[in-house]
Amino acid sequence: AQSVSQHNHHVILSEAASLELGCNYSYGGTVNLFWYVQYPGQHLQLLLKYFSGDPLVKGIKGFEAEFIKSKFSFNLRKPSVQWSDTAEYFCAVIPGYGQNFVFGPGTRLSVLP
Amino acid sequence: GAVVSQHPSWVICKSGTSVKIECRSLDFQATTMFWYRQFPKQSLMLMATSNEGSKATYEQGVEKDKFLINHASLTLSTLTVTSAHPEDSSFYICSAYRLEPYEQYFGPGTRLTVT
Numbered sequence: 001a002q003s004v005s006q007h008n009h010h011v012i013l014s015e016a017a018s019l020e021l022g023c024n025y026s027y028g029g030t031v032n033l034f035w036y037v038q039y040p041g042q043h044l045q046l047l048l049k050y051f052s053g054d055p056l057v058k059g060i061k062g063f064e065a066e067f068i069k070s071k072f073s074f075n076l077r078k079p080s081v082q083w084s085d086t087a088e089y090f091c092a093v094i095p096g097y098g099q100n101f102v103f104g105p106g107t108r109l110s111v112l113p
Numbered sequence: 114g115a116v117v118s119q120h121p122s123w124v125i126c127k128s129g130t131s132v133k134i135e136c137r138s139l140d141f142q143a144t145t146m147f148w149y150r151q152f153p154k155q156s157l158m159l160m161a162t163s164n165e166g167s168k169a170t171y172e173q174g175v176e177k178d179k180f181l182i183n184h185a186s187l188t189l190s191t192l193t194v195t196s197a198h199p200e201d202s203s204f205y206i207c208s209a210y211r212l213e214p215y216e217q218y219f220g221p222g223t224r225l226t227v228t
Contacts, residue, residue: 036219043206044157044219051215090156099145099210101217105156 004093004104012110013081021076021107023091032094033074034101035065039087047089050074061085083113115141117209119220126197127228134192134223136207142187143209147217148180151204163190197227 007022025031035047048059055067065076074091091104116139126132136146144165149157161182162170169182179201181193190209194201204224208217 032215043221044208046216049216099217100147100159100162101157103156103158106154108154 004091004102006089006091006104006107008107009105010108010110012112014112015083016080017111019076019078019081019085019109021089021091021109023074023076023104024072025074025091025093025095025102026072027093027095027102028072029096031096033065033067034092034094035059035063035074035076036090036092037087038090038106044090047076081109081111083111085109086111115139115209115211115216115218117207117218117220119205119207119223121223122221123224123226125226125228128198129196131193131195132197132225134194134205134207134225136190136192136209136220138188138209138211138218141209141211143190143211144187145210146184146190147208147210148182148190148192149206149208151206151222153204157206160192194225197225199227201225202227 003026005024033050036044037047038044047063048057050057050067058064063078067074088106088108090106092101118137120135146163148160151157160175163182163184165184171177184190204222206222208219210217
């Protein structure tokens with residue numbers, strides 16, 4: 001079965017530190033890749049997505065992600081985090097040409113002011 | 114962006130009763146909606162895929178007779194938790210799929226507590 005793994009369960013950073021959250025998936029064919037963020041008490045919001053083209057994808061709020069096909073990875077990055085980035089981050093994959101998401105377990109990011 | 118609403122946002126019910134949760138796409142038509150369950154500090158687990166005008170497709174391990182899904186229109190899907198038990202207590206999230214731009218939009222979730 002397809003699966004999505006995220007390297008870290010909980011990441012703690014100070015403001016202005018750089019962020020990289022790992023995401024790997026197990027599906028070998030065509031994939032669509034997503035990063036979602038869930039702020040405390042709020043619903044999931046799309047940060048960015050990759051369907052095709054440039055493997056370096058820029059999203060909202062200064063986030064970007066790089067698709068590395070050979071590594072089955074789609075890591076999320078931000079050069080300088082803010083306290084307001086404190087949230088749960090989910091990597092998600094749609095294998096093939098379907099609609100069903102497979103979500104990773106999530107990484108909780110805590111940014112200390 | 115597209116908006117998906119859920120009602121109620123939280124509900125407390127007694128064991129043995131049934132609870133209905135509504136999911137609405139407010140500004141677009143969604144032929145497909147999804148229902149997820151999220152346990153505390155865990156990821157979303159897909160429960161079922163709801164297609165307008167047809168029966169829902171349930172994921173393995175999800176009891177279709179317990180979690181009744183009805184996708185009555187292009188903007189409304191409902192999840193009914195029948196004969197609720199305390200172990201059904203969870204956060205239920207729906208999403209609606211929009212063909213253009215090929216994205217799912219998530220509702221704010223419904224917190225169900227069964228006492």
